[in-house]
Amino acid sequence: MSLPFIACIVILLIVTLFFGPVFCGRLCPAGAFTEYLSKVIPSRLQISWRTYTEIVPFRYGMLAGFVILPFFDSLLACAYCNFFLFDLFVNYFVFGYFISLSSSMILTLFLWAGLFGIFTKGGRGFCNFLCPVGAVQNLLYSFSSRLPFVYRLIIERQKCIGCKSCSLACPMEAMVIEERKAVNCVHNCILCGVCISKCPEKAIRYGRKDDEE
Ligand code: SF4
Ligand code: SF4
Structure with a gap:
């Protein structure tokens, strides 16, 4: 438990608090x-x-x-x-x-x-x-992710056509289709962004609850 190690843990938790588990998905x-x-x-x-x-x-x-x-x-x-x-x-x-x-x-x-x-x-x-x-x-x-200022994955349900492209591409199996709409699991989504790039309807984005229309 050296000081740099503790500092890394604290930074990781602060980053996660505001931006979600981006370390897993991006780093x-x-x-x-x-x-x-x-x-x-x-x-x-x-x-x-x-x-x-x-x-x-x-x-x-x-x-x-x-x-x-x-x-x-x-x-x-x-x-x-x-x-x-x-x-x-x-x-x-x-x-x-x-x-x-x-x-x-x-x-x-x-x-x-x-x-x-x-x-x-x-x-x-x-x-x-x-x-x-x-x-x-x-x-x-x-x-x-329930807090308004935290960045998270946002799915615009009205745009989603249930095509499954996001679900099939997700490396964590964290996207499921329920009632022909995509649903994200916050317990294992790592915010890698793969689903965002695969969605043909641009229905998924990374942003804050505050920014939702
Ligand atoms: S960002 Fe999308 S593709 Fe990546 S883990 Fe989360 S649901 Fe899956
Ligand atoms: S890829 Fe887009 S349109 Fe297709 S199911 Fe996922 S969110 Fe819906």
Whole structure:
């Protein structure tokens, strides 16, 4: 818990409070890496986890595990961190040195890049199910997005024609179509903006409640 580390956490939470989980959608290299990796194989070979289970309870359930386990002399954080693993590989390719992989890191590599990466629709399965940093941001966003000054995803229902383009393109499976209208899930939307660029009706935008007509 060094001072720079604490400062990073505080900045992350403040940014999330005003702008939502943009770190996950715009800055996290570990999530972006598997999202791009997932594009190398056809989507018919990939799993859409929403078809089999509710994503949000798993997401917050893992977060609860991360928070509770240290009280029982155990730890999930760091041992199963895709960000740290990504760091190791970057170090290897840039500086040429590599720390040996522990069994938990090998499991993380399998889950992050394999099962929840290449073989998951959108490539963001690790973000959805296992990342506590993302879950904390979405928990905060689920409350803050109701405030008028906070930036969030806005769907103009009258413009939406229910074409599903946004839902099919969303890497987090955070957009669903209900009664022929798109509905966004604030518990796992990472504000990546993919749906905004895919909507043929320009019905989705990133803005504040204050700015709504
Ligand atoms: S709903 Fe849109 S902004 Fe949110 S994660 Fe999906 S594609 Fe990205
Ligand atoms: S892409 Fe646009 S029009 Fe199509 S379902 Fe999504 S919000 Fe509606």
